[in-house]
Amino acid sequence: MSSEAAVSKQNLWGGGDVKPLGASYGKIMMWFFIVSDAFTFSALLISYGLLRLSSPSWPDPDEVFHAFPFMGDMHLPLVFVGLMTFILIFSSVTMVLAVEAGHRNSKKEVITNLIWTILGGIAFLSCQAWEWTHLIHGGTTIYGNPYGPAVFGQLFFCITGFHGAHVTSGVIINIIVLILAYTGYFDRRVQAGEHDPYELVEKVGLYWHFVDLVWVFVFTFFYLV
């Protein structure tokens, strides 16, 4: 009887026999972090909405974002940001492919897909760096811009900068997971017979998809609406 009680107590610390959320501790905590981070982004985007709605004029996105690298002054609205969106969605796909390969314990595919994801993230950040540089040289700073109220530039740099910081940390975390995969961390977990040995890839994947999710909203509210 007493040994039975000891066993069930241990099971409770391990999440209990009946897991009410049906997910591991780490995964649940990653989701809770994402929810709190989503609140931060929501607050930023809703503040943007408040300031934009209360402002009598607002720059036309087609006019502000019309440049493309090496194309000079050609009027190409939305083309560059479309490329950025495509890069980020594609890196999300390679990330989910890495997670899927992790479920099959296929180390080689995990590594290949993680490398593509990291390259996608770096490509996105490079695009953003180019766009920022172009805008700043065109006179759009946090102190003012040639298109409309200064608050446009302030919100743009604040929100895309905050998102870019998330992409940067996502790339760094992906590189860490890639190094772990190379050095056989997941192989050891597979050999130890652990349940779901590639779960770390899944958790990092959740973060990466969240970054993509935020970009979907930033894209709509800064570039389209």
Added chain:
Amino acid sequence: MAQEAKFGKKEIWKVFIFLSIVTAIEFVIAFVMGDNMKTIKNILFVVLTVVKAYGIMAFFMHLKFEFSNFKMTILVPFAFVVLLLVILAYEGSKLNLWSFLEKF
């Protein structure tokens, strides 16, 4: 891990194609529809954004296949975001921050 649904490579690429098509539709709307239909345009953009967010959350983040307890734990708090959005969108259309903002 809850409900081990069949979600392999084929399904992943299907979701990717779906997201790309939705983005392409957004571009078509942005270029084809004129500024005289600004309200309809913006409503369409928001709807398509929510569709894309659903695609990413449900399939890429695997939320569709989790326990419903878990789903509710994640999704119900966003009621506060909707509340804040409604309040500040209403206030934003009434406030006149213009004279204040011009000082910066």
